[in-house]
Amino acid sequence: MGKTLVTGAGGLVGYAIKQLNPPDTIYLTRKEVDLTDFDKIDATMAHIRPSRVIHLAATVGGIGGNMIHSGEYFRSNIMINTNVLESARRCGVKKLISFMSTCVFPNTCTYPLNEKDLHNGPPHPSNFGYAYAKRMLEVQSSAYRNEWNCDYIVAIPTNIYGPNDDWNLSDGHVIPSLIHRCFLSKKTNSDLVVWGSGKPLREFVFSDDIAKLASWALDNYSEDSPIIFSSGIEISIRDLVELVASKMKFDGKLIFDSTKPDGQYRKPSDTTKLRKYLPDFVFTPIEEGIEKSVDWFVTNYPNLRK
Numbered sequence: 001m002g003k004t005l006v007t008g009a010g011g012l013v014g015y016a017i018k019q020l021n022p023p024d025t026i027y028l029t030r031k032e033v034d035l036t037d038f039d040k041i042d043a044t045m046a047h048i049r050p051s052r053v054i055h056l057a058a059t060v061g062g063i064g065g066n067m068i069h070s071g072e073y074f075r076s077n078i079m080i081n082t083n084v085l086e087s088a089r090r091c092g093v094k095k096l097i098s099f100m101s102t103c104v105f106p107n108t109c110t111y112p113l114n115e116k117d118l119h120n121g122p123p124h125p126s127n128f129g130y131a132y133a134k135r136m137l138e139v140q141s142s143a144y145r146n147e148w149n150c151d152y153i154v155a156i157p158t159n160i161y162g163p164n165d166d167w168n169l170s171d172g173h174v175i176p177s178l179i180h181r182c183f184l185s186k187k188t189n190s191d192l193v194v195w196g197s198g199k200p201l202r203e204f205v206f207s208d209d210i211a212k213l214a215s216w217a218l219d220n221y222s223e224d225s226p227i228i229f230s231s232g233i234e235i236s237i238r239d240l241v242e243l244v245a246s247k248m249k250f251d252g253k254l255i256f257d258s259t260k261p262d263g264q265y266r267k268p269s270d271t272t273k274l275r276k277y278l279p280d281f282v283f284t285p286i287e288e289g290i291e292k293s294v295d296w297f298v299t300n301y302p303n304l305r306k
Ligand code: GDP
Pocket: 061, 062, 063, 064, 103, 159, 169, 171, 172, 173, 174, 175, 177, 178, 181, 193, 194, 195, 196, 197, 198, 200, 202, 237, 260, 261, 262, 263, 264
């Protein structure tokens, strides 16, 4: 079948793919190749000559990072994606899967979010730069399919979490930031400060599930239109915080900081297409995923990305 190249392999999904231990897989991290530099990725691709690519590399963050680094997230993601897809095409890659996120959908649209609504309106202002850059992945994949018959597919997962996450307190996503903050609150015997009202609803997906779904999609999915990877189960930020606190055995006070943003109230996703292909796929329950993430964090502190 040839080699599979994974970009962005140092992140949480890359880590989950490594645990699956697929054969003939080469892992590329940010430290090895700067994907914003076309000549570098093109030379790397020509040297490795993969037949398949799992393109995970991206400049990402949670609501904090997205609001502060709107320009950087746009610039970096546009360049990374344009370069990776083009070098893959030149090198004759047979199959490529790349990833967006449900946060790139229009701010105002009908729920649940459906793959076909991706471009039907501007994204939420909190992630303007990231969302527009990421939407171009779908555009580029589709355009390459039209002109050059490239079998490039796009997955749209909801908020991914798991071991080897980015635990940054200001730029990170909600689960890793909360686990980290809860750990520090416990250590210093202080209150746990949560951003926003706790009312927004989100869907979360454990990184191991994304690794399995990515591997499935490489073999079985070839539609021009993207596919949402989600269980479709929503949880409020308040319930999530209580779950994290209980898994960390934190019994201090929770403070909801209303000076921090809530972001979109909810963004439930339509899992019809995924279920059409995989009616029996079992997603990791959030209780189990949080427990595994907490265990990983505690074991690996202080050598982690934060
Ligand atoms: P989003 O789903 O794209 O909005 O990304 P996030 O993973 O950043 O989740 C944001 C939601 O979690 C918002 O409703 C925030 O108010 C809430 N939240 C609560 N505490 C935190 C925190 O420590 N970090 C982040 N990023 N969000 C938090």
